[in-house]
Amino acid sequence: DGGITQSPxxxxxxxxxxxxxxxxxxxxxxxxxxxxxxxxxxxxxxxYSQIVNDFQKGDIAEGYSVSREKKESFPLTVTSAQxxxxxxxxxxxxxxxxxxxxxxxxxxxxxxxx
Amino acid sequence: GENVEQxxxxxxxxxxxxxxxxxxxxxxxxxxxxxxxxxLGKRPQLIIDIRSNVGEKKDQRIAVTLNKTAKHFSLHxxxxxxxxxxxxxxxxxxxxKLVFGAGTILRVKS
Numbered sequence: 274d275g276g277i278t279q280s281p282x283x284x285x286x287x288x289x290x291x292x293x294x295x296x297x298x299x300x301x302x303x304x305x306x307x308x309x310x311x312x313x314x315x316x317x318x319x320x321y322s323q324i325v326n327d328f329q330k331g332d333i334a335e336g337y338s339v340s341r342e343k344k345e346s347f348p349l350t351v352t353s354a355q356x357x358x359x360x361x362x363x364x365x366x367x368x369x370x371x372x373x374x375x376x377x378x379x380x381x382x383x384x385x386x387x
Numbered sequence: 388g389e390n391v392e393q394x395x396x397x398x399x400x401x402x403x404x405x406x407x408x409x410x411x412x413x414x415x416x417x418x419x420x421x422x423x424x425x426x427l428g429k430r431p432q433l434i435i436d437i438r439s440n441v442g443e444k445k446d447q448r449i450a451v452t453l454n455k456t457a458k459h460f461s462l463h464x465x466x467x468x469x470x471x472x473x474x475x476x477x478x479x480x481x482x483x484k485l486v487f488g489a490g491t492i493l494r495v496k497s
Contacts, residue, residue, distance in 0.1 A: 306484075315393075315476055315487035316431070323483070331484065363430065370483050373419030373438045378430040 276300040279364050279379035285387045286351065286358060294349045294382045296364035302377075304370035305347035309333060310361040310381075319362075322347055323370040351384065359385050389414065389481045393488025400467050402497045410477035410488050411459040419480035420460045422451060425490075426473045434475075435462070467495045 280295045298305065303324050308316040318331030322341040336355025341347050347366075351358045362382045367374040393410045400406050410420075418439040423431035437444045437451045437460065444451050448467075453460040460479075464471055472495045478485040 313490070315391075315489045317487075318484055321484060373436075373480060375421055375433050375436055376485060377433065378423075380430050381428075383428075 277364060277366055277377060277379035279362075279382050281382060282380065284382055284384045286384060287387050289353045291350055291352050292384070294351070294362055294364075294384070296347045296349065296379060298345055298347075298364075298366045298379075300366060300368075300377070301344070302366035302368050303344070304367045304374070305341065306365040306367075306376060307331075307337070307339065307347070307349045308363045308365065310363060316363065319349065321370070389486045391477060391479050391486050391488040393477050393491055395491060396489065397492045397494070399494045399496060402467060402469060402495055404467055406462075406464045406467055406471070406493055406495075408462045408475055408477070408491045408493075409459060410461070410479070411457075412479040412486075413458065414479070414481050415455075415458065417458075417479045417481060419485075420451070420453060421478050421485070422449075422462050423476045423478070424473045425476065431476060464493075467493075469495050469497050471495050 277298045286292045306321045307319040317333050320339040322328040325344050338350045364379045365376040367376045390413050421436035424434045425431040448465045450463045474490045476490050477488040
């Protein structure tokens, strides 16, 4: 899973600030995903992208935005509209979005509010 | 709706014993069921997966069984070791996305 790189590892957000989390993959995967993980909970899907220049809202998209201008990159912006952003954010990718394809994860970004 | 229930939420076993974690899903069209292991502060790592056309899959000390009729699947770890201690997540594929269970904290006591 060394092919998925998330940065930074830790991020702090001030009130009213937008912050962007980076996710890069060199696996030549078509599909990419963003998940949020809160303590003691499973992973919840924020956004996913099936292919370049396309993305879809997941289950908890409010307060977040994404772009997919390049196949290898899928940055996530946590906007000021997200009132409870403190969480562990995980990016994942899979070969394709159709069929039974395993998802592989990055090391995550831990976001906290200052 | 899209739901995956996972039990138990915590599991403590003695080293060398077996551990079993069970998940249930609601959509009969689900066809892919992966299991992930996550150590504290690290990324989830795929440890085994199963597709709906098979009932069981094994990889060394780890096995997964699938009962499509009852809509449940289970992770079995035999001869547990301290390094098996982690959080384990099951997931089921609903349409074009994975839905995850809430996780099971496994503690292996030596």
